[in-house]
Amino acid sequence: MASGTGDRDPTLKRCLGVLRDARNDSEQFAALLLVTKAVRAGEVDAKTRRQIFDAIGFTFPNRLLASRQPPAGCPEHTFQALGLTLLACFCTDPELAGHSQILNKIPTFNDILVSPSNPDSRSMIDDVYQCLSAVMATTRGPRELVTKGTVSALCQAYVNCSYGSDRALALLLGLLAVAEAKCWQRDAPHLLAVLNKLSNDFLKTEDMTKFELCEVVPHFIPLSRPLTQDSQGAECLHRLYKGLANILGSKLSQSQRDPALKLAACLVQACGSEWIPAGSAGSKFLALLVNLACVEVRLTLEEPDPLEVEGKKEVIIACYVLIEMGIQECLREEKPLLEEVQKMQLMRIMEEAFGAVIFYLRQVKQEELQDPFVFASVRILGAWMAEETSSLKQEICELLPFLVHYAKKLFKEGSTAASLPQPELISSKGSGLPQDALRFLLPGFCHLTAEDRPRDILISEGAPALLCEYFLHQWEVLTSEPESLTPLTNTEMSLQTACGIFLNLVVTAPGLIRRDKTFSSLLDMLLKSLPLLLPQKDHLVLAANIATLGLMMEKQQVRRVPIVLQGTQSAKEFFEAAIRFLSQAHSAQADPGSDCLAVAVSPAYASAWADVCELWFLGMQALAGCVPLFPWLPQAVLQTQWLEGLSELLTRVAPASVDFELIAAFQGVLVELARASKPCRDVILSHHGGEWANLYGMAALEQCLSEQ
Numbered sequence: 003m004a005s006g007t008g009d010r011d012p013t014l015k016r017c018l019g020v021l022r023d024a025r026n027d028s029e030q031f032a033a034l035l036l037v038t039k040a041v042r043a044g045e046v047d048a049k050t051r052r053q054i055f056d057a058i059g060f061t062f063p064n065r066l067l068a069s070r071q072p073p074a075g076c077p078e079h080t081f082q083a084l085g086l087t088l089l090a091c092f093c094t095d096p097e098l099a100g101h102s103q104i105l106n107k108i109p110t111f112n113d114i115l116v117s118p119s120n121p122d123s124r125s126m127i128d129d130v131y132q133c134l135s136a137v138m139a140t141t142r143g144p145r146e147l148v149t150k151g152t153v154s155a156l157c158q159a160y161v162n163c164s165y166g167s168d169r170a171l172a173l174l175l176g177l178l179a180v181a182e183a184k185c186w187q188r189d190a191p192h193l194l195a196v197l198n199k200l201s202n203d204f205l206k207t208e209d210m211t212k213f214e215l216c217e218v219v220p221h222f223i224p225l226s227r228p229l230t231q232d233s234q235g236a237e238c239l240h241r242l243y244k245g246l247a248n249i250l251g252s253k254l255s256q257s258q259r260d261p262a263l264k265l266a267a268c269l270v271q272a273c274g275s276e277w278i279p280a281g282s283a284g285s286k287f288l289a290l291l292v293n294l295a296c297v298e299v300r301l302t303l304e305e306p307d308p309l310e311v312e313g314k315k316e317v318i319i320a321c322y323v324l325i326e327m328g329i330q331e332c333l334r335e336e337k338p339l340l341e342e343v344q345k346m347q348l349m350r351i352m353e354e355a356f357g358a359v360i361f362y363l364r365q366v367k368q369e370e371l372q373d374p375f376v377f378a379s380v381r382i383l384g385a386w387m388a389e390e391t392s393s394l395k396q397e398i399c400e401l402l403p404f405l406v407h408y409a410k411k412l413f414k415e416g417s418t419a420a421s422l423p424q425p426e427l428i429s430s431k432g433s434g435l436p437q438d439a440l441r442f443l444l445p446g447f448c449h450l451t452a453e454d455r456p457r458d459i460l461i462s463e464g465a466p467a468l469l470c471e472y473f474l475h476q477w478e479v480l481t482s483e484p485e486s487l488t489p490l491t492n493t494e495m496s497l498q499t500a501c502g503i504f505l506n507l508v509v510t511a512p513g514l515i516r517r518d519k520t521f522s523s524l525l526d527m528l529l530k531s532l533p534l535l536l537p538q539k540d541h542l543v544l545a546a547n548i549a550t551l552g553l554m555m556e557k558q559q560v561r562r563v564p565i566v567l568q569g570t571q572s573a574k575e576f577f578e579a580a581i582r583f584l585s586q587a588h589s590a591q592a593d594p595g596s597d598c599l600a601v602a603v604s605p606a607y608a609s610a611w612a613d614v615c616e617l618w619f620l621g622m623q624a625l626a627g628c629v630p631l632f633p634w635l636p637q638a639v640l641q642t643q644w645l646e647g648l649s650e651l652l653t654r655v656a657p658a659s660v661d662f663e664l665i666a667a668f669q670g671v672l673v674e675l676a677r678a679s680k681p682c683r684d685v686i687l688s689h690h691g692g693e694w695a696n697l698y699g700m701a702a703l704e705q706c707l708s709e710q
C-alpha cells in the first residue's frame with residue numbers, strides 16, 4: 003500500500019504542474035481528472051491538499067461550478083462534480099472551510115441538496131454534506147448557514163427522504179443546538195414540516211426506532227415559538243401525545259422509559275400542559291406522567307449511589323419538570339385537567355418524592371455545590387415550598403441552613419461573574435454562569451417567615467442580610483437598562499416576593515429591622531426608588547410593595563431617629579409618592595344599577611387590584627401610624643390636596659357604595675391628620691368633614707373634629 007501511494011506522488015506532482023502551467027482547458031481537465039480521482043480515493047494528505055490549493059486556488063473550482071456545458075460524452079454535471087470534489091477537499095482544512103470563497107458557495111450547496119437526485123449525482127451530494135459539515139465547525143459557519151438558507155434546504159432534504167437525509171438531520175440538530183431561535187424565526191414552516199414527519203413516524207413506528215425518535219424530537223420542539231397556536235404544530239403535539247401514551251402505558255425497560263420521560267418533559271417546558279387533551283384519557287395520562295416521575299425520583303434519590311445518581315441526572319431533571327407541572331395542575335382551579343381525587347393522590351405521591359429530594363440535598367458535599375443537578379433539586383424544592391406549606395415542615399426546617407448557605411454561595415459568585423466581561427454566545431444554552439437559586443426559594447421563604455420556628459432559623463443563618471443584598475442587586479438589574487422597566491420580568495417578581503418577606507419581618511421581628519444596619523441601606527433604596535417607579539404604568543404592583551414596605555419601615559424608625567425627624571429630601575419625596583399611590587386608588591364612577599355615583603377602584607389600578615388591594619390597606623394603616631411620628635408629614639399631605647379630593651369623593655358618591663373596610667382605612671388616616679395638624683383639621687371641616695363623617699359612621703373622626 004505504501005509503495006502504491008509513493009508511485010502516485012510523482013503523478014500528482016506532475017498533474018499539479020500541468021494545472022499550474024496548462025495552456026488550454028483540455029490539458030487542465032485531463033490533469034484535474036487525475037487529481038480528483040486521487041482526492042476521492044482519500045489518497046491526499048494535508049501537505050498535498052495544500053499544494054493542490056496553492057496550484058489552483060478557488061478560481062478553478064469556481065469556473066467549474068459555473069460551467070454548464072459538460073465535455074463531450076460526459077454526464078451533465080461533470081464540471082460541477084469536479085468543482086465540488088475540490089471544494090470538499092479544501093474544506094478538510096479548517097482554515098479554508100471558513101474562507102469567504104467557501105461561505106459564498108453556501109447557496110450553491112443548498113441548491114444541490116434540494117435538486118432531484120439520481121445515482122450520478124450522489125457523489126456531488128456527499129461532497130456538499132462534507133463542505134457543510136466543515137463550515138458548521140467554523141466560528142462563522144453556523145450563522146452563515148442560517149442566514150443563507152441552509153436550514154430550509156436541509157429540512158426539504160430530510161422531509162423528502164433524499165439521498166443523505168440522515169446527514170441532513172444531523173446538521174439540523176447541530177444548527178438548532180446553537181441557534182434555535184434564529185432558525186425558527188427564519189424557517190418555521192420548513193422546521194414544522196420536519197416535526198410533522200418526525201411526529202408521524204413516532205406515532206406509527208412500532209420498533210426501537212420509536213425510542214430513538216424520543217431522543218431526536220425534543221430538538222424540534224421550540225421554546226421560542228408556541229406550537230399550540232399553530233394548527234400544524236397542534237397536530238404534531240397531538241401525535242406526540244398519542245405516541246407517548248402508547249409507550250408509557252406499556253411495560254418498559256429503563257432504557258426505553260428514560261427517553262420517553264425526557265420527551266414528555268421537553269413538551270412540558272415548551273407548552274406547559276396544553277399538549278395534553280382535556281377529558282378522562284388526558285387526566286389519566288397526566289397523572290401517570292407525574293406518578294412515573296415521582297417513582298423515578300424516589301428510586302434514584304432515596305438511597306443514592308453516587309455512580310447511579312450521576313448516570314441518572316438528566317432523566318431526574320426531566321422528572322422534576324413533570325413534577326412541577328403536577329404541582330401546578332393540582333392547584334389549578336379554572337378548567338382543571340385533574341379530578342379532585344387525582345389531585346389528592348398526586349399530592350401524596352409528590353410529597354414522598356420531595357422527601358427523597360430533601361434526603362439527597364442533605365447528603366450534598368461542599369465540593370458538589372456547583373453541580374447543576376444540585377441547582378435543579380433546589381429549584382424544584384423551591385416550587386414545592388412555594389405552594390405546599392404544611393407538609394414536610396420538620397424536614398424543610400432542618401434543611402434551611404443548607405438552602406441559605408447554598409443560595410448565598412451562588413449569589414456571591416453570580417455577582418462576581420456578572421461584573422466580568424462575558425463572551426458573546428450564539429445561544430445561551432449550556433452557559434456556565436452561576437444561577438440564581440434565591441429566585442426560586444423566595445416564595446417558600448415568604449411563607450416560612452410568617453412562622454416562628456422557620457423564621458428563627460432563617461434569621462440565625464443570616465437570611466435577612468442576604469435578602470437585603472439580593473434586593474439591592476435585583477433593583478440595580480431592573481433599572482440598569484431602560485427597556486428592562488417595561489414587561490414583568492423574573493427580576494421584578496423576585497423584588498415583589500422579597501418585599502413580602504420584609505413585610506413579614508417588619509411585623510414579626512421589628513427588633514431585627516432596627517438592629518441590622520443592612521436594613522438602613524434597604525430603606526435608603528426604597529425611599530429613592532418609589533418616586534422613580536410610580537410613574538411607570540406597568541409596575542404598579544412593585545410600586546405598591548415598595549410604598550407599603552417603606553411606610554412600615556419608616557414607622558418602625560429603622561434609621562436613626564434624628565435623621566428621620568429632620569425630614570430629608572429623599573424621605574419627603576418618598577412620602578409624596580406614597581401619598582400619590584394611596585390617594586389615586588379610588589374614584590367616583592357611574593353605578594350601572596342606579597343614577598348615583600359609586601366609589602370604585604380607579605381604572606389605572608383595576609387590572610392589578612387583586613395584587614395591590616391588601617398592600618393598599620396595609621399602606622393606609624402604616625401612613626396613619628407615621629403621621630404622629632413625623633411633624634412635617636401633615637404639611638406634605640396638604641401639598642398633595644388629598645384631603646380636598648377625598649372630601650369631594652365622599653360627598654359625591656352614594657354612601658352605600660363605600661364598604662366598611664374602606665371607610666375604616668380612610669378614617670384611620672384622617673383622624674391622625676386631624677389630631678396632629680390644625681391646618682389639616684381646618685381643611686377637613688371646611689369641606690363639610692363633620693357632615694360626611696356622620697354620614698359614613700366615622701365616629702372617631704366626628705369626635706376628633708368636634709373637639710376644640
